[in-house]
Amino acid sequence: MSEPGVSSTTPLVETRNVSKYFGRVQALHDISMTVHAGEVMCLLGDNGAGKSTLIKIFSGVHPPDEGQLLIDDRPVRLGSPRDALSAGIATVYQDLAMIPLLSVSRNFFLGAEPTKRIGPFRRFDVATADAITREELRKMGIFIRDTGQPVGTLSGGERQSVAIARAVYFGARVLILDEPTAALGVKEAGVVLRYIAQAKARGLGVIFITHNVHHAYPIGDRFTLLNRGRSYGTFAKDAVTREELVSMMAGGEELEALGHELEEIARSDAQIAPAMRQAARDVTAGGERAG
Amino acid sequence: MASPHVAKNADPESEGNRILKSGAIGGLLRRPEMGAAAGAVAPWAYFAIVAGDSGFLSLGGTASYLEVSAQLGILAAAICLLMIGGEFDLSIGSVIGASGMVLALLTVEYGWNIWPAIAVAAIASLGIGFLNGVLVLRTGLPSFIITLATLFIIRGLTIAITRQITGRTQLGGMRDVAGFDLAQRVFAERVTIGSAGFPISIAWWLALTLVATWILLRTAFGNWIFGVGGNAQAARNVGVPVTRVKVLLFMASSLAGCLVAVIQVISSTGADVLRGQQQEFYAIIAVVIGGTLLTGGYGSAIGAALGALIFGMVRQGIVFAGVDADWFQVFLGGMLLIAGLINQFVRSRATESRR
Numbered sequence: 165m166s167e168p169g170v171s172s173t174t175p176l177v178e179t180r181n182v183s184k185y186f187g188r189v190q191a192l193h194d195i196s197m198t199v200h201a202g203e204v205m206c207l208l209g210d211n212g213a214g215k216s217t218l219i220k221i222f223s224g225v226h227p228p229d230e231g232q233l234l235i236d237d238r239p240v241r242l243g244s245p246r247d248a249l250s251a252g253i254a255t256v257y258q259d260l261a262m263i264p265l266l267s268v269s270r271n272f273f274l275g276a277e278p279t280k281r282i283g284p285f286r287r288f289d290v291a292t293a294d295a296i297t298r299e300e301l302r303k304m305g306i307f308i309r310d311t312g313q314p315v316g317t318l319s320g321g322e323r324q325s326v327a328i329a330r331a332v333y334f335g336a337r338v339l340i341l342d343e344p345t346a347a348l349g350v351k352e353a354g355v356v357l358r359y360i361a362q363a364k365a366r367g368l369g370v371i372f373i374t375h376n377v378h379h380a381y382p383i384g385d386r387f388t389l390l391n392r393g394r395s396y397g398t399f400a401k402d403a404v405t406r407e408e409l410v411s412m413m414a415g416g417e418e419l420e421a422l423g424h425e426l427e428e429i430a431r432s433d434a435q436i437a438p439a440m441r442q443a444a445r446d447v448t449a450g451g452e453r454a455g
Numbered sequence: 456m457a458s459p460h461v462a463k464n465a466d467p468e469s470e471g472n473r474i475l476k477s478g479a480i481g482g483l484l485r486r487p488e489m490g491a492a493a494g495a496v497a498p499w500a501y502f503a504i505v506a507g508d509s510g511f512l513s514l515g516g517t518a519s520y521l522e523v524s525a526q527l528g529i530l531a532a533a534i535c536l537l538m539i540g541g542e543f544d545l546s547i548g549s550v551i552g553a554s555g556m557v558l559a560l561l562t563v564e565y566g567w568n569i570w571p572a573i574a575v576a577a578i579a580s581l582g583i584g585f586l587n588g589v590l591v592l593r594t595g596l597p598s599f600i601i602t603l604a605t606l607f608i609i610r611g612l613t614i615a616i617t618r619q620i621t622g623r624t625q626l627g628g629m630r631d632v633a634g635f636d637l638a639q640r641v642f643a644e645r646v647t648i649g650s651a652g653f654p655i656s657i658a659w660w661l662a663l664t665l666v667a668t669w670i671l672l673r674t675a676f677g678n679w680i681f682g683v684g685g686n687a688q689a690a691r692n693v694g695v696p697v698t699r700v701k702v703l704l705f706m707a708s709s710l711a712g713c714l715v716a717v718i719q720v721i722s723s724t725g726a727d728v729l730r731g732q733q734q735e736f737y738a739i740i741a742v743v744i745g746g747t748l749l750t751g752g753y754g755s756a757i758g759a760a761l762g763a764l765i766f767g768m769v770r771q772g773i774v775f776a777g778v779d780a781d782w783f784q785v786f787l788g789g790m791l792l793i794a795g796l797i798n799q800f801v802r803s804r805a806t807e808s809r810r
Contacts, residue, residue, distance in 0.1 A: 245691070245694070249694060257692060261689065261692075262689065263681070263685035263689055263690070264685065264752075265685050265748075265752045265753040266682065266685050266752065270678050274679070274682045274690060274693050274695060275679070275682070275690065275693035275695045276693070277675035277678050286674070286675070287673050287674065288673050288677065288678060290672075
C-alpha cells in the first residue's frame with residue numbers, strides 16, 4: 165500500500181481493509197488508514213459517514229468483521245475499551261469525556277485513582293491527585309483556579325482540554341478526539357486546536373474526527389475522507405487544498421446529482437422553474453469551483 | 456526561562472495561596488449537605504419553642520427522636536451511596552420484613568442459635584441486592600421498575616411462606632432464643648444517660664455514616680460511585696467497572712435493610728411480615744433532604760444522616776407538640792418539596808460556568 169505523505173516509520177496504529185456490518189447494513193467498507201507518531205490524522209466525513217464506527221474499532225468498542233487492526237505493525241484484537249487504553253489508545257468523546265458534577269481532579273483520575281496504603285485499607289490520595297492535576301494542566305498551558313471545582317463550571321473547550329491532558333498523562337500514544345470542537349465557539353475551538361498541537365509536539369499520534377474542514381485543515385497533517393462507509397482516500401496536506409476537501413466532503417458527485425434533481429423539478433413545475441434552475445446552477449457551479 | 460527561581464516566586468505560588476483560600480471557603484459552601492445542615496436547625500428550633508416544655512428538649516425526648524432517626528439513618532447511609540451511584544432501591548422495606556422473618560423463623564420456629572440465623576438473613580439480603588443489581592444492569596430497565604417489582608414479590612413471598620409454615624403473620628418469643636443476650640447487647644442495648652435510655656442503634660447509625668462518608672470521599676471506590684452516577688458511559692470509557700460498582704451498592708442497601716430488621720426484631724423480641732413498609736420512601740426522602748440528587752452523581756452521606764435526623768425530629772416533635780400525628784405526612788411531603796427545590800438550585804449553581 166503506498167500512501168501519500170507517509171514517512172517510512174512504522175505506524176502506531178493501522179486499519180487494513182477493515183469492514184464492519186450491523187445486521188445487513190454495511191457501516192464500513194474496506195477502510196485502510198494509518199496513524200504515525202507526531203502527526204495529526206484528520207478523519208473527515210458527514211454525519212453517518214462511518215467516522216464513529218471507525219473510531220470504535222480503534223478504541224476497542226467493536227471488533228472489525230473483516231480486515232485487521234494493527235498496533236506497532238502487529239495484528240491485535242481489542243476486546244474492550246480497557247484493552248485499547250492499556251495499548252496506549254485513548255479516546256476523548258465529545259459528550260462523554262467528563263462528569264460535570266465531579267471535581268476537576270476527581271475527573272482527571274477517575275478509574276485510575278492514586279492510593280495510599282493505611283493498614284489493610286487503601287485510601288484515595290486526594291492531595292496527590294490535586295497536585296498532579298494542577299501540574300499536568302499547567303504543562304498543557306491550562307490554568308484552573310481550583311481543581312476542586314466541578315467540571316461543569318469549566319467552559320466546553322477547557323473540558324476537552326482537561327480530557328486531553330488526562331489522556332496524555334496516562335501514557336496515551338494515540339489520542340482519538342471525537343468532534344472535540346463541534347459544540348464550541350471560534351475562540352474555544354482555537355483553544356482545543358492548540359492542545360492538539362501540543363499533543364502532537366509531544367510525539368503523540370492524533371486522530372482528529374470532525375466534519376469541519378476549517379478546524380481540521382490548519383492542524384492536520386493528513387486527511388482521510390469517509391463517505392457512506394467508504395474511504396475517498398487519504399491526502400497529505402501539501403497535496404490537497406481546503407476547498408478541495410470541502411468539495412469532497414460535500415460529495416462532488418452528489419452535488420451534481422442534486423443539480424440534476426433540481427433541473428427535473430424545474431421542468432415539471434413551471435411556477436417555481438426559474439428559482440429551481442438558479443439553484444441547480446449554483447449547486448453545480450459550487451461543486452466545480454471547489455473541485 | 457533565564458531565572459526560573461524568580462518566575463516561580465513571582466507569579467504562581469503567591470497566586471496559588473490566594474486561590475487556595477477562596478477555594479476552601481467555596482468548597483464548604485459547595486458541599487451538598489449544607490442545605491440539610493441549615494434545614495436541621497429549623498425543625499429543632501420550632502419544636503423547642505412549641506414543645507420544649509412538653510418534653511421535646513428533655514433527654515428522653517432527644518432519645519426518642521434519635522431512635523427513629525437512627526433506624527432510618529442506617530438505611531439512608533446505604534441508600535445514599537446507591538442514589539449517588541444513580542440507582543433506586545424501592546425493595547428495601549420488603550427486605551426489612553423478609554430478613555426479620557427469616558431471623559425469627561430460623562430461631563423461634565426451628566430452634567437455631569441467633570447468630571447463624573443472623574448470618575443467613577444477611578446472606579439472603581445480600582442475595583436479594585445482588586439480584587436487584589444484576590436485573591437492573593442486565594435488562595437495562597430502570598431500577599425504579601425492577602425494585603418496585605421486587606418490593607411486591609419479596610413482601611408477598613414473606614407473607615405467603617410465613618403463613619404456610621406457621622399459620623400466622625407474626626412471630627414472638629425471641630427472648631428465649633439461644634444467643635439472644637449477646638445479640639441484644641450488640642443490636643438493641645440501651646445506654647442510660649441521665650434518666651433516658653439511648654439505643655445502641657444510634658452508634659450503628661453514626662458509624663455507618665462515617666464509613667459511607669469515608670468511602671465516598673477517601674477511596675477510589677467512592678470516586679467510582681460518583682462517576683457511575685454522574686455518567687455511567689463516561690465512567691466506563693475511562694475503565695470504571697460500572698456493573699460491579701452498582702451491584703455492590705444494591706447489595707449494600709439490602710444489607711442495611713437486614714441490619715435494621717435485626718435491630719427491630721431483637722428490640723421488640725418478635726417479627727412481623729409487614730415490618731418496614733414505606734421505609735423505602737422515608738429513606739429516599741431522608742437522602743434527598745440531605746442534598747443527594749435523584750439523578751445521581753452528587754450527594755453526601757452526612758447529608759443523608761442529617762435528613763434522617765430531620766425526619767426523626769419532625770416525626771416525634773409532632774407528638775410532643777400535641778399535634779395530631781396525621782399531620783406528619785403533610786410535613787414530610789412539604790419538606791421533600793422544599794428540599795427538592797433547594798437541590799435543583801444547588802445543581803444549577805454547581806454546573807453553571809463561573810466566568
